[in-house]
Amino acid sequence: MKTYQDLLKKLIIFRQERQWEEFHKPKDLAMAAAIEAAELMQEFLWKTDDEILVQVSKDKERFADEIADTVVYLMLLANDLGIDMYASIEKKMKKNAERYPVDKCRGKSTKYTNL
Numbered sequence: 284m285k286t287y288q289d290l291l292k293k294l295i296i297f298r299q300e301r302q303w304e305e306f307h308k309p310k311d312l313a314m315a316a317a318i319e320a321a322e323l324m325q326e327f328l329w330k331t332d333d334e335i336l337v338q339v340s341k342d343k344e345r346f347a348d349e350i351a352d353t354v355v356y357l358m359l360l361a362n363d364l365g366i367d368m369y370a371s372i373e374k375k376m377k378k379n380a381e382r383y384p385v386d387k388c389r390g391k392s393t394k395y396t397n398l
């Protein structure tokens with residue numbers, strides 16, 4: 284079974300082979316992640332929910348590519364900052380569970396500060 288660490292290792296090797304570390308400053312990785320997220324948003328822009336469903340069924344790879352691009356930059360950024368992404372997500376989920384207790388927020392989109 285492949286793990287997050289296996290994927291991260293592949294990304295790091297891919298970057299090392301191309302000597303791209305010098306370009307991957309934290310600022311640039313953060314910007315690249317945001318730009319890739321914007322490319323993903325562009326696929327949705329001005330489309331109705333139904334049009335998006337049709338588009339995704341016709342060309343899911345296009346959406347998958349943009350999601351992957353975004354996640355790849357975030358994985359590299361977290362690694363370079365010494366952040367254990369797996370542990371960070373688990374920790375954040377615990378915080379979110381405290382902020383959004385099921386009995387208070389079930390079926391609501393209200394921000395935790397207004398619950």
Ligand SMILES: [Mg+2]
Pocket residue numbers: 319322348349352
């Ligand atoms: Mg892209």
